[in-house]
Amino acid sequence: MSKVFDALSHPIRREVLELLKGGGMTAGDIADHFPVSKPTMSGHFAKLKEAGLIHGENRRGSVVYTLNMSTLEEALHTFMGRMGLGRAEGEARPGTKPQGETQ
Amino acid sequence: MSKVFDALSHPIRREVLELLKGGGMTAGDIADHFPVSKPTMSGHFAKLKEAGLIHGENRRGSVVYTLNMSTLEEALHTFMGRMGLGRAEGEARPGTKPQGETQ
DNA sequence: ATGCAATTTAGGCATTTAGCTAAATACCTA
DNA sequence: TAGGTATTTAGCTAAATGCCTAAATTGCAT
Numbered sequence: 081m082s083k084v085f086d087a088l089s090h091p092i093r094r095e096v097l098e099l100l101k102g103g104g105m106t107a108g109d110i111a112d113h114f115p116v117s118k119p120t121m122s123g124h125f126a127k128l129k130e131a132g133l134i135h136g137e138n139r140r141g142s143v144v145y146t147l148n149m150s151t152l153e154e155a156l157h158t159f160m161g162r163m164g165l166g167r168a169e170g171e172a173r174p175g176t177k178p179q180g181e182t183q
Numbered sequence: 184m185s186k187v188f189d190a191l192s193h194p195i196r197r198e199v200l201e202l203l204k205g206g207g208m209t210a211g212d213i214a215d216h217f218p219v220s221k222p223t224m225s226g227h228f229a230k231l232k233e234a235g236l237i238h239g240e241n242r243r244g245s246v247v248y249t250l251n252m253s254t255l256e257e258a259l260h261t262f263m264g265r266m267g268l269g270r271a272e273g274e275a276r277p278g279t280k281p282q283g284e285t286q
Numbered sequence: 287a288t289g290c291a292a293t294t295t296a297g298g299c300a301t302t303t304a305g306c307t308a309a310a311t312a313c314c315t316a
Numbered sequence: 317t318a319g320g321t322a323t324t325t326a327g328c329t330a331a332a333t334g335c336c337t338a339a340a341t342t343g344c345a346t
């Protein structure tokens with residue numbers, strides 16, 4: 081969960097996720113949307129991958145990144161549940177840890 | 184928004200927010216829940232304050248921190264809205280959900 | 287095998303982070 | 317006024333971040 085929030089703490093990385101909502105894109109096409117170098121973008125992709133938020137696949141000399149929405153949903157919903165936010169009352173049962181990764 | 188996610192990226196800081204769900208607590212009482220020094224905790228409080236997630240008030244020689252839930256809600260809901268996870272007010276209807284629950 | 291385009295790795299630099307101990311600054315109370 | 321408790325600031329180290337340019341890698345097509 082820490083890695084997800086850490087990945088979300090940079091505006092470029094959040095915008096990458098938004099871009100990928102519309103479907104997979106190559107690293108180069110994503111990078112063209114931002115005013116930083118491609119190596120810098122590669123680092124952002126690595127962080128998003130490490131958090132499990134995107135997934136990269138080699139396709140004809142390019143890498144196509146796709147969004148992994150379930151990781152995002154799981155982290156946000158788990159945390160919101162703990163904070164008593166968002167879902168119905170029966171959701172936020174304290175003591176029920178949805179098994180996972182280091183907090 | 185970046186500051187909010189950055190604040191949420193450390194487990195101690197997330198737990199501090201959870202603790203404060205139950206009401207205001209002094210810096211010392213909060214610090215006693217964690218295995219790090221008080222100066223280190225002071226740094227975490229500073230980050231949470233900078234993100235607008237908590238607010239500190241001087242009370243008889245102590246500082247009482249209180250949760251600012253609206254900042255948290257606003258950031259999370261804004262981002263979830265952008266990602267198409269937002270769902271407006273009619274969200275909490277049981278039975279309409281596509282299996283996202285943490286059973 | 288060569289070359290080209292796309293992407294990542296390497297190395298460098300400035301800044302920030304998370305942690306510590308020790309010291310300074312409140313703030314109450316006697 | 318002095319003492320004690322609570323909290324923050326100072327000053328440090330080690331590691332991570334975010335950015336860059338230059339070089340290495342990968343994959344496809346000559």
